[in-house]
Amino acid sequence: MKIAISVESTVDLSKELIKQYNLEMIPFTVLLGETAYKDGDITSQDIFDFVAKEKILPKTSAINDFQYREYFDNLKAKGYDAIIHISLSSEISSSFAHAELAATKYDNVYVIDSRSLSTGIALLAIYACKLRDKGYKPQEIVEKVKARIPYVQASFVIQTLEYLHKGGRCSGLLRFGATILRIKPQIIVSDGKMAPAKKYIGRKTQVINGYCKDTLEQFANPDLSVAFVTHTQATPEMVAVAIDALKERGFKTIYETNAGATITSHCGPQTLGILFINDGGTED
Numbered sequence: 001m002k003i004a005i006s007v008e009s010t011v012d013l014s015k016e017l018i019k020q021y022n023l024e025m026i027p028f029t030v031l032l033g034e035t036a037y038k039d040g041d042i043t044s045q046d047i048f049d050f051v052a053k054e055k056i057l058p059k060t061s062a063i064n065d066f067q068y069r070e071y072f073d074n075l076k077a078k079g080y081d082a083i084i085h086i087s088l089s090s091e092i093s094s095s096f097a098h099a100e101l102a103a104t105k106y107d108n109v110y111v112i113d114s115r116s117l118s119t120g121i122a123l124l125a126i127y128a129c130k131l132r133d134k135g136y137k138p139q140e141i142v143e144k145v146k147a148r149i150p151y152v153q154a155s156f157v158i159q160t161l162e163y164l165h166k167g168g169r170c171s172g173l174l175r176f177g178a179t180i181l182r183i184k185p186q187i188i189v190s191d192g193k194m195a196p197a198k199k200y201i202g203r204k205t206q207v208i209n210g211y212c213k214d215t216l217e218q219f220a221n222p223d224l225s226v227a228f229v230t231h232t233q234a235t236p237e238m239v240a241v242a243i244d245a246l247k248e249r250g251f252k253t254i255y256e257t258n259a260g261a262t263i264t265s266h267c268g269p270q271t272l273g274i275l276f277i278n279d280g281g282t283e284d
Contacts, residue, residue: 005128006085009039012118012260021129026071029061030261044232044264062095068102082108082138091192110142115192119228119275120154153219155188156273157211208238212245223281227251231272232259
């Protein structure tokens, strides 16, 4: 049986990793003012330049059910017998609801609410690909992927509150205070939503070191097979600190990826996160 493992561009994977794991992908639309782009066709720097010039955030447009039906039809035309689509958290976007509605038109299209974002989704997709390659049936893959969703650890440290403020996610007073005190907040995905967590103060590398140490202590039962360092143009020194922390913890494969439009638009430049599944791994 030929099974498609499908994701949206919010998965924040490079073209090389999409190809390596034989993933199918459908892009979100990003609006810079009146101009529409496919997510992936613009860079983080394009977004930063737009915000600096226009003083407003770009908008991301979720994929509607008609577009999903067209996409699923195209996958069927490629010869897939079943499609497993892992979507951006339903608490963050309407994409899951639209994909689920589109899937009702088919007998063998399964839509999973990741309850996560960015490479948190990628972790689930990679696991699904491994199950597919081992010959599991679609229903078995769906059940096993859903069982791991509560254990996905997705969080980031933000260097500036400017983007959260522009997006209405923090007050001007809070932004001013954080700027004066040089506070770098952690944003964690909890119950499918982005929520504030710890606060850090110090140089960028100090902040990343503290964040990684705290995260790996708090989520102390990781699946050591794979982890991600995902960022929006973080400095090489910041990235190196995160990678070293994951290596020291014993992760076997560590991917560095650049965040796409969703994380970039919400969190701003030099945001960095480590992402992994905190369930000790599976036998699959």
